Amino acid sequence: MIDLVVRRRDQLFATLVIVLGAGLVLWSFAADRADLGTLVSTHSVTLLVFVAVITAGELLTLRMPSGREIAPLATAGALSLAVVGPVADQPVFDVSPGLVVLVAATAFVVSGLLRAARGLPVGVALMAANLCGVAVAAVLARTWQVGGQTLWEDQSDPAVHQGVVAGGMVLVSAVGLTLGLVLVSAVRAERFGTPWLSALRDEVSEAAPLTLAVVVTGPMVALMAPVIGVLALPAALGPLAMAYTAVRQYARNRAMNRRLVGTLSRLTEAGGYTRHHHAERVAGISVRIGRILGLGERELRSLEYAALLHDLGQITLTDPIPDGATVLAAPADQRDIAAEGARIIRQADTLEDVAALVDDQTTSYRFVREFGEPVPMPSRIIKCANAFDDLTGGSDDPAVVAAAMERIHLGLGYEYDPDVVDALTRVAQDASAGRVAEQRAGAG
Amino acid sequence: MSRVGRHKEGRPTPRTAATAVYIGAVSLLAVALLAVSLPATEGVLGVELLILTLLGAVLVRLEQFTLQGKTWVSLWSIVLLACSVLVGPAGAAVAGAVMGALQGRDVALRGRIFNCAQASATGALGGFAYLAVGGRASAAGLDGATAVLSDLALPILVADVVQFAGNVLLLTGVVVVSRTGSIASVIVPVLRSAGISYLGYGAIAFLLVVLWRPAGLGPAAALLVLAPLLVAQWAYRQLAEELSSQQRVMDVLVAAVEAKEPALTGHSARVALLAASVGDAMGLGPSHVNDLRMAGMLHDVGRTSLPTREGRVHTPSASPAGPDPYPDRGVALLRDLPFLEGALPAINDHRRAVEGGGEDLSSDARILGVVDEYDLLVSGARGGARLTSEEAVASLERMGAPAAVLDVLRRVVSRQVGAP
Structure with a gap:
């Protein structure tokens, strides 16, 4: 029972976000159509690891005290994909933002199908909103030039300190994540007839601590990958997983008090x-x-x-x-x-x-x-x-x-x-x- | 995991002199380890050591806190392990000394000295262990996943185990020398709760080291790695708050009982306290005692469903017309709260412990039943005159209450009366 969010009432904004997400996927597909096959075969291992981790993360959702469901591990995985560059024992992950979008979208679709198969609701508009955030982070990291080169090129440049690269990556992840939150809160506000600003305020304040943990995970992955390879993704998710467990325990206890x-x-x-x-x-x-x-x-x-x-x-x-x-x-x-x-x-x-x-x-x-x-x-x-x-x-x-x-x-x-x-x-x-x-x- | 000072604070231990000698010996060991390690390490007093020490000091001062008896990850232990790798045995000894000395609040000087020596010694030992099993000095020049595994990950794991073992050994020494408790009661819980945490410390210290050195991030690595852990710590604090608020809500449940039957004011709290004391004196485990306390607190909740007139006119009494209906009703109300699962059987059966027919009852139900009736008699809530504790116990004996529980109750009560 795929619970399409477009239903019952006028869901103009949700429709817009879904169209935007679908448009991103189509545009990415069109732009990278020529060398899609080569890209996928060159980076098969890296791509497989990311798709697997993001999919698993989407299935491990966290129900916050307000009743919102969030998937911090999936968001962190997708944002890592946006910034990752050199990977030890693998070809350098030198791809366009479009491919990042396609890979993240694949993982979202797979997890959506798995959720639907298990009878869980699937929020298509919410996934589309998150996809937009990932796309913006990827564009910023991979094509936006500061001082003549992109953040992605900075990482391989010995003249740039890795601390600066890490800072840039945190910033890029934060922008992507914030955009995702803004869109998600707008979709929810429209869907449930609540004021958008208070929805955004609740979304941000409730998710704030976990957001902090999510935005540092991408940079951790990108900076460790040149040393330990694709293992960087599961390894860097460790601390976030600890935060996730702690927050889940707290949320459960809130529910118990209720x-x-x-x-x-x-x-x-x-x-x-x-x-x-x-x-x-x-x-x-x-x-x-x-x-x-x-x-x-x-x-x-x-x-x-x-x-x-x-x-x-x-x-x-x-x-x-x-x-x-x-x-x-x-x-x-x-x-x-x-x-x-x-x-x-x-x-x-x-x-x-x-x-x-x-x-x-x-x-x-x-x-x-x-x-x-x-x-x-x-x-x-x-x-x-x-x-x-x-x-x-x-x-x-x-x-x-x-x-x-x-x-x-x-x-x-x-x-x-x-x-x-x-x-x-x-x-x-x-x-x-x-x-x-x-x-x-x-x-x- | 040391925090020796806290246990002994204010209480003169039987073997103060022996303890002092032991602490002196541990301090000597720490100094000796530092002396041995100094020549082996070059440039110990670098910027990195300073930053790591500062970081560790800040994390130590973030209040350590325990949740349901388990100490949540001590973040500074992760920094100490990373020190063993990044700044070598001597650096770790120095950083460990600072972190150890700053540990805890209200720690007596002697405790501080021990903690300082313990952290310094284990830091140095970890550093030696790392180098001994082929760990690359300062984790420099690593390339490829295989080299990282054999020259960094595995040695870190070994250093981790050595630090853990060192801590347990030194702590065992304190317990043996000062005789503050049995090895089983002090060391086993440490092994159980900290054993797994230490594996986690190893994994996180590994991330910190990889980012710091081979990935070339330097001190900024600490910000990336520790941010999620601080979030986790925040969440555990929220959890602790939730747990205390849970206690408050249960107070309201009790208040509802007391609003309905003013004669019972204070009764639930007294029964909870006394039942827990009796359970403790009978040698029940901590979680079992906690179940008893909860059962004592909430045993009368079912009474709120009785008509108010009955509650106000007839004070609670063993109804001659059959078993009281209220324990059943209480259980029905509380049934869907998982954390009260262990308390429900006692609530359900406690009346039978004094009304007879309770040969098959659990020890909890017997304790609760006896303590409940005892408090009703002593407080005068039964309606008659207030009985003295001797009279109340004698009356319970006549009612056929279980003798084993009465014996312990007599002891516990006389101790409470004798206390200042």
């Missing part, structure tokens, strides 16, 4: 106070609204935790309220429940921000409008998402959803923040709005 908070949110369900999966649904809707409104990753995390725990205060009620639907409870009771929940959460000093969001979730929007009360955006989002789920009971029946939206619109500007309601409308209409990655079957 599950632990999920457990906490189920206490009220187990006690019969709230409806099955109510907290999870409110959290899911809240985070999507938050993304559409451009909240940062840190805020989104607090929002998610607060949304999960927004009904925790019900746990001490002696008489459960019907269906746990706080939207139908008296305002004073709503406030008591929120305050009790916040009090319990405050037992953990690191969750102070979450507690504050839970505390503020019942304040009507008119207090913000009329009295300038500083109610944080995440609290306004939880208020709205909670009302939506209380009213629909988790049903996605269009009639039920429409009735709930109508009811929420009645409180527009008085109870609920109009911007939040707009975002909720988009979330309710479009199953992909406000996500970061394609939904997998069974995943929320």
